Amino acid sequence: DTEVTQTPKHLVMGMTNKKSLKCEQHMGHRAMYWYKQKAKKPPELMFVYSYEKLSINESVPSRFSPECPNSSLLNLHLHALQPEDSALYLCASSQVGTGTYEQYFGPGTRLTVT
């Protein structure tokens, strides 16, 4: 199983709403990532979790709050977002070790903030 799943596929939320994005993988990967991708742009890294601990936060605003409840799950909690936060949010996972490993991406959640 080389699949990363994400729910929901699409999400529309108002600026006062609270919502969560979910990501799951069963490849035994111990690194998980959140990326944000705007149209016609490359993915931009937001957060990295390694062994369920936050290892990289790319100075993301606090209205985005990641959580890694266990080695298979990754959440992104959203609160008080702005319209410019509308984007495709991609989750990825990879092995962890002394080498560099390919990241497997999920299909993404297309978020629209109104």
Place this chain on the structure above:
Amino acid sequence: GQNIDQPTEMTATEGAIVQINCTYQTSGFNGLFWYQQHAGEAPTFLSYNVLDGLEEKGRFSSFLSRSKGYSYLLLKELQMKDSASYLCAVNYNQGGKLIFGQGTELSVKP
């Protein structure tokens, strides 16, 4: 910075060969990936290079020159389904963090 440069757009003909170039800053280099992304879909892994030379995988090959900070992705026997964005991404010794280039939008014409 860690600028990664690749052409914005390329056009090629079905059945032909196309080469997509990528240049990057060499300091701290720890591996280079190529990903394919169709519109509205997730990036999918194509190839990985960390040592100099050519890696071949079916119709796709990727080349790396670490001293020159240069890589290319070679696509042979192009098919219409190869129309997609091709992303060059570099790992710079930061625990899995990838820096992506802007992507090259490839259009394959009949």
